[in-house]
Amino acid sequence: MTVSVCPIATVAAPLATVWAALTDPASYDEWWNAHAERIEPAGPAAPGQVVYSTARGFGRRWPVTTCVLAVDADQRALDLETALPLGITVRNHILCASLDARTTRVTFG
Numbered sequence: 618m619t620v621s622v623c624p625i626a627t628v629a630a631p632l633a634t635v636w637a638a639l640t641d642p643a644s645y646d647e648w649w650n651a652h653a654e655r656i657e658p659a660g661p662a663a664p665g666q667v668v669y670s671t672a673r674g675f676g677r678r679w680p681v682t683t684c685v686l687a688v689d690a691d692q693r694a695l696d697l698e699t700a701l702p703l704g705i706t707v708r709n710h711i712l713c714a715s716l717d718a719r720t721t722r723v724t725f726g
Contacts, residue, residue: 625725628723629720630719631719632715634721635713639662639695640661640690642666643656651681654671665684666685670682670683685697694712697709697711
């Protein structure tokens with residue numbers, strides 16, 4: 618079964634700040650519910666990069682593996698594929714757009 622959703626958030630931060638957070642896998646711990654154990658290769662998000670993480674739930678640690686599929690800095694687009702426990706795989710196409718100098722719209726689908 619396939620489920621497709623596309624949540625949109627308005628973030629009270631400039632586009633450059635939001636994009637920097639999305640393309641720095643070392644900072645993902647600050648905004649997602651997982652802890653990055655290692656990033657291969659280290660550095661800014663780039664195609665082929667893998668973020669190995671763990672999430673806590675039901676009294677145990679669960680593996681979460683995120684692969685960077687594509688990064689388009691000009692379009693502020695990031696494509697990720699995340700393998701979650703129980704055989705769940707999530708593909709995300711994240712887009713950022715400036716609404717004004719202090720506000721960014723993030724589409725997460």
